[in-house]
Amino acid sequence: MGPARSLEHPTPEQMSLDAVLSALADPLRRTIVAQLAGDHDDQACIAFALPVSKSTSTHHFRVLREAGVISQHYRGTSILNGLRTEDLNLRFPGLLDAVLAAN
């Protein structure tokens, strides 16, 4: 069956403040982050019930992943999404908490 499909994630050093702030500046993406922070981690994209089309949803999850805000890995036909809390706190201390508290 070969290796599972994989997705690119930036290391903490590779994360840019530009990308993280731009990612968090979108309200739809902040609802994703807030849900991951509030409920448990590892939720499939479909569990978010976003008020946009599937392709738009894909777009927003990718922006978050490429910025380093969330992790994504395949699990069957789904993708499990997780908040990269520790990595974010390491790279940009206090930022995630401030944004979550302000939301």
Added chain:
Amino acid sequence: MGPARSLEHPTPEQMSLDAVLSALADPLRRTIVAQLAGDHDDQACIAFALPVSKSTSTHHFRVLREAGVISQHYRGTSILNGLRTEDLNLRFPGLLDAVLAAN
């Protein structure tokens, strides 16, 4: 001589996280914020030596002011710019510090 020209500033309650994060997501605007935080307040726009035209500079200062990040008031032919540290800390606790530390 009539009242001095004045500029609109949002109250802390009127500040939106969307607008603040979008404003801070631009690197040029973060250099403005960092300079205001590092050096003294009340610096004229021209004191920032931004690598863009005058009209682009005006645009960025306006984005920061309309988001609530900076204050601007006329002083002769200049505008004195100040960082709205207290208002930001009131409305979005920890956010400004996190962004400044990460910059």
Added chain:
DNA sequence: ATCGTAGTATGATGGTTATCGTACAAGTAA
């Protein structure tokens, strides 16, 4: 093998943004 589910790729569209140049306004100083 067939079907259904979860998400992606691609291309289009409309809106927003960063940038500039030019012309202008308001204030200060000569």
Added chain:
DNA sequence: TTACTTGTACGATAACCATCATACTACGAT
């Protein structure tokens, strides 16, 4: 008044971004 300084208004342009629909892939279940 005239000239200079500082910033604004306006219009143009190019890049970017959020959104969608359609067609597609990968996996799991029947």
